[in-house]
Amino acid sequence: MELLEYHCFKDLSNEEIEKLQNSAKKIILPSDYILYYKGDICEDVLFLKSGTVRIYIQPNELSCEEMTLYELNKGSQCVVNLFSTISGQKTIANAITQTAIEGWLVPKETINYLINNSPSFREFKMTSVNKRITALISLLADIKFSNIEQQLLNWLYVQGLDKIKITHDKIASIIGVTRETVSRNLKKLEHQGLIKLNRGFIVISDNY
Template sequence: MNLDHYQFFQSLEPKSLEKVRSEAKKIALGVGTFLYFQGDVTPGILFLNKGVVKVFLHADEIGKGEITLYYITPGEQCLVNTLSTVSQMPATATAIVDESIEGWLVPAETIRWLIDNSPAYRNFKLSFCSERLSQIMHLVEELRFKRMDQRLLNWLYVQGRDTIQTTHEQIAQILGTSREVISRILKNLEKEGVVTIGRGWIRLSER
């Protein structure tokens, strides 16, 4: 995939597309690489071609865990990255490479030029920000109103496969709770015949 294959770039004005082509920088980063930390000002917007990036909030106190906001997959954008780049304000979350990535970094100066000069880009950004904000509001609703066992089951089912390779600690970080709470809920679900638990994996018995 190259930049032209991103659907919204196909609607860009020729002058705008040429500017992006000439100023975007190709990047490739391995698992565990931090793209930016909470409090950083991001220097550009990532356009992802391959891999997965996790965006999360972390507690100020060590050991208090984290809450995953969302994952970025090829063709998607990061709201935190966008807002920090455009406004040059500190990022409100942290982003880390979850699966090795390849893509392009479009510098902040180029992004601001697009906002000023490209109606097509402005329309894309408004639509994208609205969609991503809706996802975050849904997460807030889950955190506020749903029981942890319901949230855990929801997360297991949306993975889209019967056997999920993960640990209790990883799930706890994603759902913003402790490993002990996740382990206790999983043991109860196993007794009810809903899941089977192994070392580093969980199998759904019922779909």
């Protein structure tokens, strides 16, 4: 996947494309590389060409064990990274490479330039950030509480994908419940029309 193949860049003008390409920095990083710690302020937005990044909270935060909030793969966007870069606020989680990665770092200056000059980029990113940061905050608030259905739904939405390839076992491991609890509550969400379950992946409904 190349940088301009990201959906948010599809309607950029030639001038905006030139600005993006001239400022983007190509990176190659090994696995187990810390991209940022909770409390850092990001100055660049990461766009992945290949590899996987894990965004997680540490033990003793929100009275839970280490928990993966979501994984970043090519084509998906790290809302914690993006929100921190745009707002200048501290990150609310940590990010580490799970595999070696390739990608681009686009500096804050360029992101703000695109927000100010490209209506399509601004609408796409602001809508995405607003929805996903709201779901992320709800997910953090729900950790270790009884509303497993809502916790599952928030976790799924925070991934930022319409179709999530994952097993029930892995979800159970990530959010700290049994596989049976995950399967039972995913079925409830499917009956409500909020998701659709398929073998090996979950589809997020437009109703959410």
